[in-house]
Amino acid sequence: xxxxxxxxxxxxxxxxxxxxxxxxxxxxxxxxxxxxxxxxxxxxxxxxxxxxxxxxxxxxxxxxxxxxxxxxxxxxxxxxxxxxxxxxxxxxxxxxxxxxxxxxxxxxxxxx
Numbered sequence: 001x002x003x004x005x006x007x008x009x010x011x012x013x014x015x016x017x018x019x020x021x022x023x024x025x026x027x028x029x030x031x032x033x034x035x036x037x038x039x040x041x042x043x044x045x046x047x048x049x050x051x052x053x054x055x056x057x058x059x060x061x062x063x064x065x066x067x068x069x070x071x072x073x074x075x076x077x078x079x080x081x082x083x084x085x086x087x088x089x090x091x092x093x094x095x096x097x098x099x100x101x102x103x104x105x106x107x108x109x110x111x112x
Contacts, residue, residue, distance in 0.1 A: 026063050031055070033070035042068070042096075051077065051096045058090040066096060 031040050040055035053066065066077040077096035085091040 026065060027059065027061070028065045028067060029057060029060060031066065031068045033068055036068075045095065049097060050080070051098065052093060053077075053096050054091075054093045056088060056091040060092060060094070065099075066094075 036042060040053060043052045044050075045052055060079065060082065062079050062082045064079050066079065068075050068077075076099040078099055079094045080097050081095040083093050085093075
């Protein structure tokens with residue numbers, strides 16, 4: 001059994017996620033490349049497989065996935081480490097690891 005999620009209205013993007021992806025309690029958080037430096041900041045880390053993301057959104061946890069879509073493509077990341085700011089409490093900075101595999105085939109592979 002799998003869930004097919006279609007987001008054509010907003011992102012013109014469609015993905016199929018297996019039960020294995022959904023059952024572990026990880027959430028998907030979506031952003032648009034057009035909002036870079038307005039709603040979120042994404043910077044490369046010294047390690048070329050990692051990125052730093054800063055934004056304001058509640059309900060985010062380590063292990064969750066980030067999808068940034070727009071301009072005809074989507075890029076997926078997994079949150080490796082998460083630090084919340086004190087004020088506002090829903091603002092955070094995360095260390096992300098880029099995912100290199102299409103997510104419709106089970107657990108994604110992390111970029112190395």
